[in-house]
Amino acid sequence: xxxxxxxxxxxxxxxxxxxxxxxxxxxxxxxxxxxxxxxxxxxxxxxxxxxxxxxxxxxxxxxxxxxxxxxxxxxxxxxxxxxxxxxxxxxxxxxxxxxxxxxxxxxxxxxxxxxxxxxxxxxxxxxxxxxxxxxxxxxxxxxxxxxxxxxxxxxxx
Amino acid sequence: xxxxxxxxxxxxxxxxxxxxxxxxxxxxxxxxxxxxxxxxxxxxxxxxxxxxxxxxxxxxxxxxxxxxxxxxxxxxxxxxxxxxxxxxxxxxxxxxxxxxxxxxxxxxxxxxxxxxxxxxxxxxxxxxxxxxxxxxxxxxxxxxxxxxxxxxxxxxxxxxxxxxxxxxxxxxxxxxxxxxxxxxxxxxxxxxxxxxxxxxxxxxxxxxxxxxxxxxxxxxxxxxxxxxxxxxxxxxxxxxxxxxxxxxxxxxxxxxxxxxxxxxxxxxxxxxxxxxxxxxxxxxxxxxxxxxxxxxxxxxxxxxxxxxxxxxxxxxxxxxxxxxxxxxxxxxxxxxxxxxxxxxxxxxxxxxxxxxxxxxxxxxxxxxxxxxxxxxxxxxxxxxxxxxxxxxxxxxxxxxxxxxxxxxxxxxxxxxxxxxxxxxxxxxxxxxxxxxxxxxxxxxxxxxxxxxxxxxxxxxxxxxxxxxxxxxxxxxxxxxxxxxxxxxxxxxxxxxxxxxxxxxxxxxxxxxx
Numbered sequence: 001x002x003x004x005x006x007x008x009x010x011x012x013x014x015x016x017x018x019x020x021x022x023x024x025x026x027x028x029x030x031x032x033x034x035x036x037x038x039x040x041x042x043x044x045x046x047x048x049x050x051x052x053x054x055x056x057x058x059x060x061x062x063x064x065x066x067x068x069x070x071x072x073x074x075x076x077x078x079x080x081x082x083x084x085x086x087x088x089x090x091x092x093x094x095x096x097x098x099x100x101x102x103x104x105x106x107x108x109x110x111x112x113x114x115x116x117x118x119x120x121x122x123x124x125x126x127x128x129x130x131x132x133x134x135x136x137x138x139x140x141x142x143x144x145x146x147x148x149x150x151x152x153x154x155x156x157x
Numbered sequence: 158x159x160x161x162x163x164x165x166x167x168x169x170x171x172x173x174x175x176x177x178x179x180x181x182x183x184x185x186x187x188x189x190x191x192x193x194x195x196x197x198x199x200x201x202x203x204x205x206x207x208x209x210x211x212x213x214x215x216x217x218x219x220x221x222x223x224x225x226x227x228x229x230x231x232x233x234x235x236x237x238x239x240x241x242x243x244x245x246x247x248x249x250x251x252x253x254x255x256x257x258x259x260x261x262x263x264x265x266x267x268x269x270x271x272x273x274x275x276x277x278x279x280x281x282x283x284x285x286x287x288x289x290x291x292x293x294x295x296x297x298x299x300x301x302x303x304x305x306x307x308x309x310x311x312x313x314x315x316x317x318x319x320x321x322x323x324x325x326x327x328x329x330x331x332x333x334x335x336x337x338x339x340x341x342x343x344x345x346x347x348x349x350x351x352x353x354x355x356x357x358x359x360x361x362x363x364x365x366x367x368x369x370x371x372x373x374x375x376x377x378x379x380x381x382x383x384x385x386x387x388x389x390x391x392x393x394x395x396x397x398x399x400x401x402x403x404x405x406x407x408x409x410x411x412x413x414x415x416x417x418x419x420x421x422x423x424x425x426x427x428x429x430x431x432x433x434x435x436x437x438x439x440x441x442x443x444x445x446x447x448x449x450x451x452x453x454x455x456x457x458x459x460x461x462x463x464x465x466x467x468x469x470x471x472x473x474x475x476x477x478x479x480x481x482x483x484x485x486x487x488x489x490x491x492x493x494x495x496x497x498x499x500x501x502x503x504x505x506x507x508x509x510x511x512x513x514x515x516x517x518x519x520x521x522x523x524x525x526x527x528x529x530x531x532x533x534x535x536x537x538x539x540x541x542x543x544x545x546x547x548x549x550x551x552x553x554x555x556x557x558x559x560x561x562x563x564x565x566x567x568x569x570x571x572x573x574x575x576x577x578x579x580x581x582x583x584x585x586x587x588x589x590x591x592x593x594x595x596x597x598x599x600x601x602x603x604x605x606x607x608x609x610x611x612x613x614x615x616x617x618x619x620x621x622x623x624x625x626x627x628x629x630x631x632x633x634x635x636x637x638x639x640x641x642x643x644x645x646x647x648x649x650x651x652x653x654x655x656x657x658x659x660x661x662x663x664x665x666x667x668x669x670x
């Protein structure tokens with residue numbers, strides 16, 4: 001599993017890098033503020049807190065989202081949805097359409113700005129009862145939802 | 158998955174049925190313990206007013222108030238048996254109307270606590286598996302009504318429309334007892350259920366209510382003083398010699414053992430007395446209990462997996478237990494449906510077969526896990542132990558040789574990992590998945606592949622180095638995780654199972670019937 005992208009997988013929408021960057025930047029902001037407070041307290045020579053914190057912050061916010069993006073992938077089969085994610089903690093999940101109880105398409109405020117959405121499928125299993133696939137173009141997410149719904153309905157007939 | 162919906166819609170008040178009025182009394186009596194604190198608070202409140210006559214009045218007022226609110230709640234509680242669902246409306250001020258579609262009802266249970274039983278009442282619970290385990294309950298209705306409701310729901314679920322006033326339908330029409338436990342077996346199970354929990358309970362109580370006790374129970378000198386008051390002096394005990402002390406200790410020890418066994422037998426007897434599992438055309442029905450009778454039905458097609466459990470001693474004597482995994486919760490303590498608490502393997506497989514689950518018959522190709530999985534865990538334990546040794550030497554001035562005792566921990570861990578590895582097996586055949594784990598609580602899980610909800614291959618950073626993965630199957634109501642599986646094997650297994658799951662006509666297998 002060291003290869004960057006298994007060929008059979010569809011990558012997420014590239015805008016996912018941007019939205020993750022924004023989300024990471026916002027999420028880590030408290031630490032930068034904390035470093036700023038320590039800086040103001042003047043415990044050590046000027047810059048010894050804020051400079052490394054800012055460097056680390058910039059590094060994480062700039063590089064991690066792109067890496068995350070490369071590790072995500074999905075595959076819409078005829079009867080199943082496969083979602084692959086993570087490098088350190090690699091997860092490769094398959095949910096058969098026939099086992100899906102319901103489907104959500106969510107859009108957060110950042111997502112909406114960039115036209116992205118998260119598709120979440122729910123199963124009855126205790127493990128993996130919800131499987132989320134973020135970073136889809138909104139239209140794609142809706143299309144996937146319709147496709148899954150159609151597949152389920154066909155099965156039920 | 159949530160089968161129930163709460164809506165604030167009011168259905169006309171004149172229809173629907175009420176609970177039985179005597180249930181008010183049963184609920185009131187069984188709710189009395191909850192009133193203890195309000196009562197104590199009220200009594201403390203008026204104690205200072207120098208008027209002792211007030212105390213009984215206050216107590217009466219609290220009781221009457223409680224009864225009044227119960228009556229109000231009773232008045233505002235209605236249930237409806239509709240064509241497609243059961244509807245329950247309740248709430249004194251804010252009303253909720255809950256609708257439970259028949260096809261979402263996992264099982265219907267009837268519970269009779271001693272008092273309710275004396276009055277011929279029962280508590281009916283509908284479970285939908287939406288998690289909270291308290292989806293809807295009717296406490297209390299007459300036993301006849303409870304049985305009628307259950308029969309009705311069963312026939313509705315089966316698609317047969319029975320008019321609501323139909324006489325006592327079905328029940329026992331084709332019921333066949335497939336497993337029962339006589340008094341002797343319940344007693345033996347009790348012996349296995351050795352438990353010293355009573356001391357924990359007593360200790361907890363003593364700590365909670367020590368203000369009520371005349372002295373501090375944890376004060377050893379007081380106990381010695383107490384003994385001396387009744388003629389036994391501590392000096393005398395010290396003076397009776399080693400042999401007598403040994404006998405005393407032995408006496409104390411054996412009474413402890415006796416209490417442990419007695420607790421186990423008593424608890425088991427209360428729960429399992431008269432255990433009977435019957436099979437009808439619709440599903441399993443289990444009746445048990447000495448004082449509190451429970452009567453739980455579970456449709457056969459809801460069974461998602463079977464768990465066979467045993468322990469080293471039980472296994473040696475040939476005893477196993479069988480549980481069924483489903484979305485419904487059996488009770489607060491047990492999440493799975495206990496089909497047989499204490500049975501021989503032969504009986505276990507017979508019951509499992511009734512749920513369309515076969516015992517292992519040799520073609521399931523059970524495999525061992527990769528030993529490196531456990532080795533890594535052991536190696537990960539080394540640094541913290543070395544660190545602890547170093548800390549003891551540096552900070553606590555411990556002698557280095559003594560700190561090596563900590564290495565014993567490693568030996569113990571290694572031994573338990575080894576046992577774990579030795580017992581662990583995973584495998585699959587054409588129809589089912591098998592997973593065997595544990596050396597103390599030995600557990601064999603069997604799940605039909607068509608009941609699998611999702612499959613995940615997961616790898617942590619260390620597992621990837623070793624080329625291992627774990628294979629997690631989503632099962633409704635339970636888990637099944639194969640660990641220490643080589644990645645390629647995991648992928649092969651997943652392909653095989655997915656082939657089964659995707660090839661299935663879901664409407665025939667899953668849920669709604």
